Structures are given as C-alpha cells and as structure tokens.
Amino acid sequence: MRAEAEQLIESIKQSVGLLRRHLDVDAATRRLAELNAKSEDPNLWTDPEFAEKLMRERTMLEDRLSSLAKIERDLDDAATLVDLAEAEGDHAVEAEGIAALRALNAEGERRQLEALLSGEADANDSYVEVHSGAGGTESCDWARMLLRMYARWAERRKFKVELIEETAGDEAGIKSATIVVKGHNAHGWLKTESGVHRLVRISPFDSNARRHTSFASVWIYPVVDDRIQIEVNESDCRIDTYRASGAGGQHVNKTESAVRITHLPTGIVVACQSERSQHKNRATAWNMLRARLYELELEKREAKANADAASKTDIGWGHQIRSYVLQPYQMVKDLRTGHVSSSPADVLDGDLDPFMEASLAQRLSGRTVAVEDVE
Missing domain, CATH: 3.30.70.1660 (Alpha-Beta Plaits)
Incomplete structure (x- = not known):
C-alpha cells in the first residue's frame, strides 16, 4: 500500500505544480481582487453585457483558485492519514486514505485537463x-x-x-x-x-x-x-x-x-x-x-x-x-x-x-x- 500511496502523492503534486504554473496564482489572486472591487460598484449592471462577462471571469477565477487550494489541503490531509494509519498498523484507515488519494489524483488530472482549455473560443458558450x-x-x-x-x-x-x-x-x-x-x-x-x-x-x-x-x-x-x-x-x-x-x-x-x-x-x-x-x-x-x-x-x-x-x-x-x-x-x-x-x-x-x-x-x-x- 505504501508504494501506491507514494506514487499517488507524487502524481498529485505534479498536477498541483502544473495547475499553479498555468494559473499563475499570484496574478490570478490580484485579478480576482480587482474583479471583486468592480463587482461592488452600484453602477455595474447599467451595462448588463459587461457585468455578465465580469462576473463570469470572477466566478472562473474563484473556482480555479479555490479548487487548487482544496486539492492542496486534501492532499495534506490524506497523506497525513496514511502516515498515521501505517504507524498504528490500522490497515482499514490506511485503505481509506489511499482511496482518498486516488479520488484526489483523478480530480487533479481533470482540473489539469480543464486548465488546458485555452483555445481562442474554448471559454465561450x-x-x-x-x-x-x-x-x-x-x-x-x-x-x-x-x-x-x-x-x-x-x-x-x-x-x-x-x-x-x-x-x-x-x-x-x-x-x-x-x-x-x-x-x-x-x-x-x-x-x-x-x-x-x-x-x-x-x-x-x-x-x-x-x-x-x-x-x-x-x-x-x-x-x-x-x-x-x-x-x-x-x-x-x-x-x-x-x-x-x-x-x-x-x-x-x-x-x-x-x-x-x-x-x-x-x-x-x-x-x-x-x-x-x-x-x-x-x-x-x-x-x-x-x-x-x-x-x-x-x-x-x-x-x-x-x-x-x-x-x-x-x-x-x-x-x-x-x-x-x-x-x-x-x-x-x-x-x-x-x-x-x-x-x-x-x-x-x-x-x-x-x-x-x-x-x-x-x-x-x-x-x-x-x-x-x-x-
């Protein structure tokens, strides 16, 4: 089990690294702050088309940043769970931790694929x-x-x-x-x-x-x-x-x-x-x-x-x-x-x-x- 856990952890870390580079977390965080400030403008919806685009970009950045943070948190929790279970010889809990890592690995791959949807019209309806x-x-x-x-x-x-x-x-x-x-x-x-x-x-x-x-x-x-x-x-x-x-x-x-x-x-x-x-x-x-x-x-x-x-x-x-x-x-x-x-x-x-x-x-x-x- 330990070998599988290590492979999964390494794979998830690679996904996280690729996601962070593709998103450019610092720039995305700054941009989200700008969009949050603009969304509070009482005159925003005088131009509904502009407002809709702004809110869509804001939602997209929030989703990507929050999902990345969640993957990192969940990875730390699952890795810790596997380590503790192994130290205590609790095979049932260890299996639970590895199942969580498998699910997290699949989520990381899905998010990585979604982040690569960068074609000229990919974001469109x-x-x-x-x-x-x-x-x-x-x-x-x-x-x-x-x-x-x-x-x-x-x-x-x-x-x-x-x-x-x-x-x-x-x-x-x-x-x-x-x-x-x-x-x-x-x-x-x-x-x-x-x-x-x-x-x-x-x-x-x-x-x-x-x-x-x-x-x-x-x-x-x-x-x-x-x-x-x-x-x-x-x-x-x-x-x-x-x-x-x-x-x-x-x-x-x-x-x-x-x-x-x-x-x-x-x-x-x-x-x-x-x-x-x-x-x-x-x-x-x-x-x-x-x-x-x-x-x-x-x-x-x-x-x-x-x-x-x-x-x-x-x-x-x-x-x-x-x-x-x-x-x-x-x-x-x-x-x-x-x-x-x-x-x-x-x-x-x-x-x-x-x-x-x-x-x-x-x-x-x-x-x-x-x-x-x-x-």
Missing part, C-alpha cells in the same frame, strides 16, 4: 446542432436521443440550455435541432463531439423486432461575442422565412416567424424559430451564421498550426466518431480514442465527461489511436 441521417424514423428518433444526451450532460455541469430550432420528424423524433449551451468552457468541452454518431439497437418501430443501425451527425461551434468581428455580406446570403414547426397547440406560431439563412459561398445553413418575433429570430440566425464562419476560420488556423487538426475538418457523413450499441451487447466505444463504456444508458443520460476528457487529452498530446470498429 456553444451551439450544438443535431441532424438525423438516412433511415427515416429510426434516425430521427436517434437524433432526438442525442439532443437529450447533450442537454442532460449540460444539466449535470449546471450549464444553461436553450432551444434555438427544432424540426420534428414525420412520425417520431427530430430531423434537426439546435441548442445553445451556456457556461464557462462549454465550447472547450463540447468541441470534440462533432462528427457522426452511430446507434445499433432493436428497433422500437419494427414490428419484427429486428436490429437496426442508425446515424446522426453532431456539429459543434462556439457562440461569438461582439468583440470578435466577422464580416458577412448580406448579398452572399439567401434568407427564407417559414412557419415554425412543433408539437401543435397554442405555442405553435401560425405566422412565418422562423428564419433560415444560407451562406452561398460556403453552403452553411442556419435557422432559428425559438421566438415568436421574426425580427428576433433573424438576429439570432445572423449571430449563428457569424459563429459558424468564425468556427470555420478557427479550423483553418488550427489546420495550419497542427496537422492533427485535419481530423476536425474531415467531418462528413460516414466519418463516424462513436458507436452506441444496445443490442446484441451493451457498449459505447469512441473510435478515435478507444475509450469504452459498458453502460450506454448512463452515457445517453449525459455521462459524457470520460469521453470528452479522453478526446481532449488525445488532442493535447497529439496521439492517435487505431481502434477497431464495433459491430
């Missing part, structure tokens, strides 16, 4: 688009399941989720939908989820209970703020209006308030129907288009800086990143990292952090993994 693939009702239902999975993941992280657009399937599920996930580092965590997702299951829509394979695509791109200038010529765009679709009833807008914008040079299409006002939907759609064009520019920069980023731009129909198998066995496998879960129900209920962490770690290290596909 994020759009999540889901589109059903070929396969009719099956794929529409799968797209609905994926949308719920990302919404549940966001809820687990205390992120806010807003529905921007949804097009219902002919019989069940959705043909497409867009949500915005709001929270610090939302885009940084989600960005590796772009790609084609495959589902294998016994179809609930097949009276013969046959096994079906369904596909749906996910596209992730960051919400951009006003500080990022993206020039879009209106002459390069086609703007269409249509009636919002939905489940029916009093909440469905009977006027053509929904807006779809097609950027002709790139073929990018965005749509919004979340508001009853066409004016508001049009403004949101323009923001979404700017975000998509910004993400396209980020991809070009990343591809030039790092050859490994080519995998990010090579996302197309048939370029699947993950398989979810419900029959004849239970497994979710990421085809890029090799990470596997034997509990698809948990994954579909939002337990995505291990998959995201594995993808981010692979990007940061530049590693590639050859993984055999699942049936």
Whole structure:
C-alpha cells in the first residue's frame, strides 16, 4: 500500500505544480481582487453585457483558485492519514486514505485537463446542432436521443440550455435541432463531439423486432461575442422565412416567424424559430451564421498550426466518431480514442465527461489511436 500511496502523492503534486504554473496564482489572486472591487460598484449592471462577462471571469477565477487550494489541503490531509494509519498498523484507515488519494489524483488530472482549455473560443458558450441521417424514423428518433444526451450532460455541469430550432420528424423524433449551451468552457468541452454518431439497437418501430443501425451527425461551434468581428455580406446570403414547426397547440406560431439563412459561398445553413418575433429570430440566425464562419476560420488556423487538426475538418457523413450499441451487447466505444463504456444508458443520460476528457487529452498530446470498429 505504501508504494501506491507514494506514487499517488507524487502524481498529485505534479498536477498541483502544473495547475499553479498555468494559473499563475499570484496574478490570478490580484485579478480576482480587482474583479471583486468592480463587482461592488452600484453602477455595474447599467451595462448588463459587461457585468455578465465580469462576473463570469470572477466566478472562473474563484473556482480555479479555490479548487487548487482544496486539492492542496486534501492532499495534506490524506497523506497525513496514511502516515498515521501505517504507524498504528490500522490497515482499514490506511485503505481509506489511499482511496482518498486516488479520488484526489483523478480530480487533479481533470482540473489539469480543464486548465488546458485555452483555445481562442474554448471559454465561450456553444451551439450544438443535431441532424438525423438516412433511415427515416429510426434516425430521427436517434437524433432526438442525442439532443437529450447533450442537454442532460449540460444539466449535470449546471450549464444553461436553450432551444434555438427544432424540426420534428414525420412520425417520431427530430430531423434537426439546435441548442445553445451556456457556461464557462462549454465550447472547450463540447468541441470534440462533432462528427457522426452511430446507434445499433432493436428497433422500437419494427414490428419484427429486428436490429437496426442508425446515424446522426453532431456539429459543434462556439457562440461569438461582439468583440470578435466577422464580416458577412448580406448579398452572399439567401434568407427564407417559414412557419415554425412543433408539437401543435397554442405555442405553435401560425405566422412565418422562423428564419433560415444560407451562406452561398460556403453552403452553411442556419435557422432559428425559438421566438415568436421574426425580427428576433433573424438576429439570432445572423449571430449563428457569424459563429459558424468564425468556427470555420478557427479550423483553418488550427489546420495550419497542427496537422492533427485535419481530423476536425474531415467531418462528413460516414466519418463516424462513436458507436452506441444496445443490442446484441451493451457498449459505447469512441473510435478515435478507444475509450469504452459498458453502460450506454448512463452515457445517453449525459455521462459524457470520460469521453470528452479522453478526446481532449488525445488532442493535447497529439496521439492517435487505431481502434477497431464495433459491430
């Protein structure tokens, strides 16, 4: 046990050292003091957008500084517990201390990975688009399941989720939908989820209970703020209006308030129907288009800086990143990292952090993994 304890302690100390250097604790502490002082200004909220950004930065710094301090305290407590238990020959307490070190080591690795989310748009909110693939009702239902999975993941992280657009399937599920996930580092965590997702299951829509394979695509791109200038010529765009679709009833807008914008040079299409006002939907759609064009520019920069980023731009129909198998066995496998879960129900209920962490770690290290596909 002692050898394992020493290895864990050393690993946690290394994580703490990396976190302290990345955060620059002295500078972060000074900056937090400045933000605390500004937050007490009674006129702060006269500019709500500025105030929200200030409070978000303040919350982020508080979280990082407090989590680092907690890891250091918990490390000291757990190491002391192991030493005392060993000296007294209390194996049960020693095992308890080592369990605490294991948990702390995992937390240190997670925080270390999160601290490395330093891409240009990683801290931003994020759009999540889901589109059903070929396969009719099956794929529409799968797209609905994926949308719920990302919404549940966001809820687990205390992120806010807003529905921007949804097009219902002919019989069940959705043909497409867009949500915005709001929270610090939302885009940084989600960005590796772009790609084609495959589902294998016994179809609930097949009276013969046959096994079906369904596909749906996910596209992730960051919400951009006003500080990022993206020039879009209106002459390069086609703007269409249509009636919002939905489940029916009093909440469905009977006027053509929904807006779809097609950027002709790139073929990018965005749509919004979340508001009853066409004016508001049009403004949101323009923001979404700017975000998509910004993400396209980020991809070009990343591809030039790092050859490994080519995998990010090579996302197309048939370029699947993950398989979810419900029959004849239970497994979710990421085809890029090799990470596997034997509990698809948990994954579909939002337990995505291990998959995201594995993808981010692979990007940061530049590693590639050859993984055999699942049936």
